[in-house]
Amino acid sequence: MSLATVKENVSMAKNQSNAVISTSTVNGIVFDTKDLNLWYGETHALKEINLTIHEKEVTAIIGPSGCGKSTYLKTLNRMVELVPSVRTTGVITYKGKSILDKAFKVEDLRTHVGMVFQKPNPFPKSIYDNIAYGPRIHGIRNKKILDEIVEKSLRGAYIWDEVKDRLKENAYGLSGGQQQRLCIARTLAIEPDVILMDEPTSALDPKSTLKIEDLVQELKRNYSIIIVTHNMQQAARISDRTAFFLDGEVIEFNDTDTIFTNPYDKRTEDYISGRFG
């Protein structure tokens, strides 16, 4: 049984219990955020956020340090709930279903929404086991199927040729750039729809950064990608739409060309031209 079949069965079971994750988007929108506010204790970190994330596009989130970029990203897979003092108001829908509802199981959400972090964080396991980890959790034990998933995921993250002869070696033996592509492959192995990337290249050298940027361009054929970046050139190079955050608010959200060539808000212009941040 493939991972896709396992997920389909889970989805069908959910169907019967009324908490469905649909496979199709509503008007090509994967995530729709309406009037989202978030507080960490007394800190009002997100203020009236309204944003739509479109299918099979790259959406960049830019803005100065502390403006709420990572917080927003982490609301989309509900990782932010790990902070005990967090409180939210407003609505986020994923393919039409409200994900902040308690009825929406966070484990289901995370099989559809993968995440790649700033620092590559492979498990202290072999390259093979890093990729097979998620599918095994989903109950896949068949060696042939696992082999196929491992190869497909590593190919998908453009690292197969570099590691195919050393799958049994510990992932810590890879370079930083290779580790980050391995982590992307690990995300692909759970067959998500959406990949969240929180400054995925900030710990990498320019060559590895370009490889990840090329990879993102390839991945958007099959996935919707949301990337937080401090690197303005990167946002301009690889994204279709860009949201500019400032002090917890979305100041401007538009197609990337417009944001970088003809922003309507002076604060966006000042930020992208390096006057602050």
Ligand SMILES: Nc1ncnc2c1ncn2[C@@H]1O[C@H](COP(=O)(O)OP(=O)(O)OP(=O)(O)O)[C@@H](O)[C@H]1O
């Ligand atoms: N776990 C937390 N507990 C309390 N406050 C937090 C927590 N995480 C973030 N904050 C606060 O929320 C605000 C937004 O932080 P966030 O990390 O989302 O910003 P950011 O734009 O991603 O910053 P950076 O670019 O520096 O990573 C900041 O004021 C920050 O101090």
